[in-house]
Each structure stands twice: as C-alpha cells, then as structure tokens.
Amino acid sequence: MKSIVKTPFGKTADGVAVDLYTITNPSGASVAISTYGGTVQALNVKDRAGKLGDVVLGFETLDGYLGEHPYFGALIGRYGNRIANGKFNLNGKTYTLAINNGPNALHGGLKGFNRQVWKAAEAGDHALELTYVSKDGEEGYPGTLTATVRYTFTPENELRIDYTATTTADTVANLTNHSYFNLAGAQDNLQHQVEIYADRFTPVDAGLIPTGELRPVKGTPFDFTTPHLVGERIDADDQQIKRGGGYDHNFVFTKHDGELNLVAKVSEASSGRLMEVLTTEPGVQFYTGNFLDGKLTGKGGKVYGRRAALCLETQHFPDSPNKPQFPTTVIKAGETRKSTTVYRFGVL
16 A cells, blocks of 8 residues: 555645644554645544544544645744744844734744745655745745755654755744644643753743843743643742643653654553654743634534643743854755654554
C-alpha cells in the first residue's frame, strides 16, 4: 500500500486548489497534512487497547480552516507568538508589523503562514516537504524569506518536523506548529498529565508580553519538572496564571545545546496514550486552550469548549526582537536557519 495518499481538499476563496496528504506508517497510524497553512488536519494514533483515534483538534473540510479559528494545526510564521506593539528594531531601522492581537503582532500577522497555500512535494516513503516564499515586506517583515518544512511520520509513530529558513535580507523569524492535542478525545485537557523539563519560564505583563525576566519555576504552579495534571493548578491564585487564564507561557528548557533533546511528556490515563516532545529549540509555549469558547464545532460535530486541548509550541521566545537578552531570532541575509521538533507517540 502506498504510504502517502494525495486527495483534493477544496479551493480557497481565491480559487487556489488545496490538497490533503495522508501519510500512513506500517502500524496503521497516520497523519493528514493540508497544503493550506501546512496544517496537521488529523493525527491518528493507537491507545492502550490498540484502537486508533484522532488526537488533534481541527475541521473535516477546508471551509473550517478558511474561517476564523485559533490556528488549529497550522504552521506559524514568520514569527510564532507575540511581538510587542507590532514593532522591532533591526540594524538601526524600525519595522512596523500588522497588528492582530490587541496592540501586538501575533503568529505572523493578518495573513501569516497559516493562511498561505504551501507548495508540496513527496520526499520519500513517509515524508512531505512544503515550501512557501514570503516576499520582502509581507506583513511588514524585511527580506524575502523562503521557508521549507518537512513532515515525516516514522514507523516509530514519530511526527518529525524539520524547519529550514533562508532570507535575502536580515530579518527575524520564529517558525513553529500550532497543533492542539487531546490524547483521549475528552471534553477538556484537565486529566492530561504533563512534564516539562524547564527550570525557568518567561513571566508576562497584562498583554501577555514577556517582561524580560527568566523566573524560576520552583515553588510555583509552573513547575512541571515532575508530573502534574493540567487541572491540578490551572486555576491557582497566582498572578501569572490569572493573566493567561491558565497556562499560556513560554518555558525555558533546562538543557539547551542545539541538539534534539527530550523536553516534555504528556500522558492521559484513561486512553493510555503518551506523547513525548523532542526539539532543538530553546523554549516551548505551553497553552491550555483558555481562549477556546465553544463557538467552534470541529471534527465529528465536537464543540471545542474552554481548555478542550493543549498546545506545546516549540519556539524561540516571544518578543525576542525587543529583548536582546533572549536567544536571537535574527536570520542574516544568506544564512540558513534550521530546527527540528518531534512529537513521539506511544502508550503507558
């Protein structure tokens, strides 16, 4: 059986054809990826009993993705997360970005990488390579940036995402994937158990912009160096929890050497599913779906209410272009920036 199957997924409002590529591994597990937004539309992996189930939020048809939604499964760029006031300075020049999150720029702007149709090419038995060229000045960013993202779904039930970016002029970039995970198909994520191997996090102001501090997690609801249920401390009497409406914060990995390191684990006892996250990135945005509000109906007619799923968006830090003390997100002209993230699935 062919491991990659391409099917039509519909057309955009501009009449551009969108395809859905489904990669199935030898165990029968599969991932479906749309060329619209490079979106992980479905991810079917086995539970403890060997039954396949879809563990990501999303829609059955393209129309859902063309409407307003909170980036379900999408590739994010040029800049994942927030940039304060939609401005940054680079090489002595101030750049003004599209504003789409209060006073701030979020996830690439009004028409970020999540709303572009990517060029797709099969890259071996279990891999799909997507390419998008972001023109100089798009959403206010300098330089023509070429982004290539390779999705590989391995026989070991690993969804590997390899990101590559090059630019014609100095720019900033922070590429990630915004999949929402629910390992049990449950109404919420509160019974998911989480570990994040981070000894610090970046606290935020009232607009969810990092203050610049790297705060120790020890003694706070942000300490996931040992396993905790999501629901255990999500409504704690803590200023940072209140600002995010739960968890919506960047965690700083204890170990970051540019290698592919195990940085987080998520498990769910009733299904027995386990997800491990490995990355070369220095941080991850742990987001617990606090802004989901029950207005969207997804696959199987499921209503996505508050905290219906969780995200682990591997990344450089939010607002890094305005925080010189953070790891740089600047890509120099002619430079190639690479990163890798792996979501590995198994059972308890």
